[in-house]
Amino acid sequence: MMLGMRKKVKVLGGVILVFLFSGLLFAWHHGKKxxxxxxxxxxxxxxxxVEATGTVRAVNQNVVVSEISAKVKKVWVKEGDRVKEGQVLLEFDDSELRRQLERAKAAVKFFQAQLEQIQAGARQEEVTQARALVSQAEAAYEQSRQQLVRLRQLFEQQAVSRQQLEEAETNFKIAQEELIRARAQLNLLQEGAQQEALEAAAAQLEQAKAELALLQLNLSRARVLSPISGTVLKKMVTVGTFVPVGTELFVIGDPSRLEILALIHQEDMAGIQVGERVEIEFDSGPERRKIEGWVKKISPAAETQVSSLGLRQAVVPVTVGVNETEGLLPGYRVELNFITADRxxxxxxxxxxxxxxxxxxxxxxxxxxxxxxxxxxxxxxxxxxxxxxxxxxxxxxxxxxxxxxxxxxxxxxxxxxxxx
Known part of the structure; x- marks a missing residue:
């Protein structure tokens, strides 16, 4: 009995020692600083x-673009020239436009006469004459077609010039149009002044007039005029170049009134506000110049820019006004410090x-x-x-x-x- 009691005391004492040791270890660990x-x-x-780079540009800067597709015949200005609003900057070769204009005038005249003839009715001799014109037009059409086929073969063999081939294509197109008109005239004379014929003739006349008006407009666009008074900041074309519609030709602006365009990454825009001060640094000859500007405008929408690594990034166009322009020219690259906090x-x-x-x-x-x-x-x-x-x-x-x-x-x- 006493032996059993001794065992219980030993076990209980061991448990107490374990708890005591654990408590001391816990206290030591949590007391460690x-x-x-x-x-x-x-x-x-x-x-x-916020650091960024920007490009200097004129405040009232206009990009002049081509409104027609044509070859440049004459350039009247060079970079740095002062120009007035409405001054001729460039002339396109308008010879093809003038040929098309003459054909369009003839078409209007033809459809006008055709409409009047339908309204008046046709005589037998007019029908006979119209048949003869159809025969002549068919012969001219066939002759021009054969000539075009022959010249295409010779052009492939480099035996004729492209200009000769283009002339043959133009002649074929003219002969084709004349044949269509001759047949239409004969049909109308034979049909008489039916209501459908009158409506068709009137529609053809209106279409011909619309084509004539468009050609007259394009002919006026063959002379490119300056939209504003200013300086030719950039010239992007040379004589003899064929330019498609929408091609940029000139940049016109006033170099005495400048601003800076910067593209700021989306994550840097939080502290930039209109009116904030901007420090501007740039090289002017051997000197490093520092001037001040301000945030003039922040675009309401971001743009997507592709980085040098091919990553697409969201950037916001920010326009910076400048207090002085000495040493700055349109096109200069400058370094910008946007002061978002200065307290x-x-x-x-x-x-x-x-x-x-x-x-x-x-x-x-x-x-x-x-x-x-x-x-x-x-x-x-x-x-x-x-x-x-x-x-x-x-x-x-x-x-x-x-x-x-x-x-x-x-x-x-x-x-x-x-x-x-």
Whole structure:
């Protein structure tokens, strides 16, 4: 009986020793202080910038584009020339347009006469004459067709020039049109002044008039005029060049009134606002010049830009006004510093002292050897220092690299104290 009691006492004593040892180990572990580096919250100036590059351009800059497809016959201006609104900048070769215009005039005249003839009715001799015209047109059509076939074969053999081939194609087209008209005239004379024929003739006349009006408009576009008074900033064409419709020909603007266009990445736009100050730097001869400007306009929509690595990026066009233009010319590339924050005497902590929790910014404040988390409200940043709007006081100590601290309330030992 006594032996059993001794065994129970030994077992109970062993359990107590285990718990006692575990408690001491727990207390030792949790009493161990974490070494940290701290920084003192101080007051000072904060200057935050967004860096970018921009291109100088004239304020009232106009890009003149071709409204027709044609060959450049004459260029009347060069880069740097002063021009007035309405001044001729360029002339296209309009010879083909003039030929088309004459055919269009003839077509209008023909369809006008045709309509009048339908309205008046036809005589037998007119029908006979129309048949003869159809026969002549058929003969001319066949002759021009054979000539075109022959010249195409010779052109493939390089025996004739492209100009000769184009003339044959034009002659064939004219003969084809004349045959169509002759047959239409004969049909109308034979049908008489039926209502359907009258309506068809009237529609043909209207279409011919519309084609004539378009050709007259295109002929007027063969002389390119300056849309504004200014200076030829850029000339993109030379004599003899064939340009399609929509091709850029000139850039006209006033070089005395300049602005800068910058494309700002989407993630950098948060602090940029209209009216903010912008520092501008550029090379002017052997000197490096610095001038000031301001954010003049921010585009309401972003654009897509492909980077040098082939990545698609969202950028926002931002226009910068300049206070002085000496040394600047349209087309110059300049460096820009957008001043998004420029304040004096604000509370500052390093970015490395901040951490996020549930979308809130926090720091670990050290007081009497204990590091404890605290919610803070932050303002601008210069990339290294952050403005603290609320949550801290000057002189308080905050932990650098708080991610290294295992808990939000823990005993710490200051290994190093840094002052900003």
């Amino acid at each position: 974490v070494e940290v580096e701290v920084v003192e919250v101080t007051r000072g100036p904060l200057r935050s910038i 004096e005497d604000v509370l500052l902590v390093p970015e490395d002292a901040l951490f996020e929790e549930n979308q809130n910014h926090k720091v670990l404040v050290v007081e009497e050897g204990i590091a404890q988390s605290r919610l803070v409200k932050i303002g601008g940043t210069d990339g290294n220092l952050v403005e603290v709007i609320s949550g801290l006081k000057e002189g308080e100590l905050v932990v650098l690299d708080p991610e290294k601290v295992p808990a939000e309330r823990v005993s710490v030992r200051v290994d190093r104290k840094i002052r900003l």
